[in-house]
Amino acid sequence: MAGNLVARSVHDLSAAAWFGGALMGAIGLNGATAEAKDPTERTRLSSAGWMKWAPIQTAAFAAHLVADLAIAWENKGRIAKQDGVARDTAIKTAVTVAGAAVTLYAGILGKKVERLADEGARGATEPNPGASEELQSAQQQLKVLQWAVPAFAAAVIVLGAKHGEMQRPKNVFQGLRP
Secondary structure: OOOOHHHHHHHHHHHHHHHHHHHHHHHHHHHHHOOOOOHHHHHHHHHHHHHHHHHHHHHHHHHHHHHHHHHHHHOHHHHHHEOOHHHHHHHHHHHHHHHHHHHHHHHHHHHHHHHOHHHOEEEOOEEOOOOOHHHHHHHHHHHHHHHHHHHHHHHHHHHHHHHHHHOOHHHHHHHEOO
8 A cells, every 4th residue: 555544644633633622622621611510610620621632732733744744745746736736735734724823822812711710700611790801801712712623623624535535546637737
């Protein structure tokens, strides 16, 4: 079997970790911590969970980028010669970088929410009515970003699948430029 089986597997599994971890955190972790009886524990526990996940997510990003580079190197000729592949590679790269930036910013906001945990909250991303402007703003932004992150990850997975479909022989031959 010629090709980049290992790189492709790492590429797909690391994107799946990004997607699954983000979705589980937004639904499972945040939902569970909202059940804490002490309002100050809700954001503290959620932050602790997200911080335990952060090193795994960072490793997944690093592995994804290394795998991306290996796949691009293996396919450099196809990227140069097959119509649409360079464009789709650029789009996928931009979506990945934007998703990484959104993920990083969500982490920064999460640290801010953790710092303000003593104010209490209804949930990880749901402020108490009397919360400071700083906490309310951070939680409202975080709520949006925690749903944007899995959307970016899903887009990366779909674009990866599109790249795979573009490698079917009939698509390669149709897309070859003279």
